[in-house]
Amino acid sequence: MTVEPLTKRSVQLLKMLYDRGQSTNTYTLRVKQDELSKQLGISRQALNVHLRKLKNTGYIRTGRGFIDATEKGLNALGVSTTPAFILIKVSPVKRIEVYEKIRQLAIARAFRIAGDVDALIIVERENMDETLKKLYTVDGIQDTRSYVTIEVIK
Numbered sequence: 001m002t003v004e005p006l007t008k009r010s011v012q013l014l015k016m017l018y019d020r021g022q023s024t025n026t027y028t029l030r031v032k033q034d035e036l037s038k039q040l041g042i043s044r045q046a047l048n049v050h051l052r053k054l055k056n057t058g059y060i061r062t063g064r065g066f067i068d069a070t071e072k073g074l075n076a077l078g079v080s081t082t083p084a085f086i087l088i089k090v091s092p093v094k095r096i097e098v099y100e101k102i103r104q105l106a107i108a109r110a111f112r113i114a115g116d117v118d119a120l121i122i123v124e125r126e127n128m129d130e131t132l133k134k135l136y137t138v139d140g141i142q143d144t145r146s147y148v149t150i151e152v153i154k
Helices: 008-020 033-040 044-056 071-076 092-103 125-136
Strands: 027-029 060-063 066-069 083-090 109-112 119-124 141-148
Touching: 033 044, 044 060, 083 092, 083 125, 092 109, 092 119, 119 125, 125 141
Parallel strands: none
Antiparallel strands: 027 066, 060 066, 083 119, 083 141, 109 119
């Protein structure tokens, strides 16, 4: 795949989107509507009615080949859009095994980091306790510290 270089105007547009945009949480489903209607057991027309209502109320965004559940939609489901962070100190001789166990967890994101701790996990607040229970069973984790976000500042 050939990547074309960005024009000056494209860079300007991307920078404006970044500077003026607002960070949001979305969950994207890439599926064709006829496939989704079959999975739900409804007609394509019925699916379109539901999608239009959800889109008009701001619960979803749609485009060619994708549907985004917006922050408003996630809130309607009771899913928190303010994440929790778990910092992990790992035994140096167990790093490979610990990172492999972390990859298997149902979490939003995980990073190897440099500093006083070795890894950072981002989870939904509702899943923090469950994730911590799983981490406590992993041999090689020396310490964890958990932080819950209160609000989005920017």
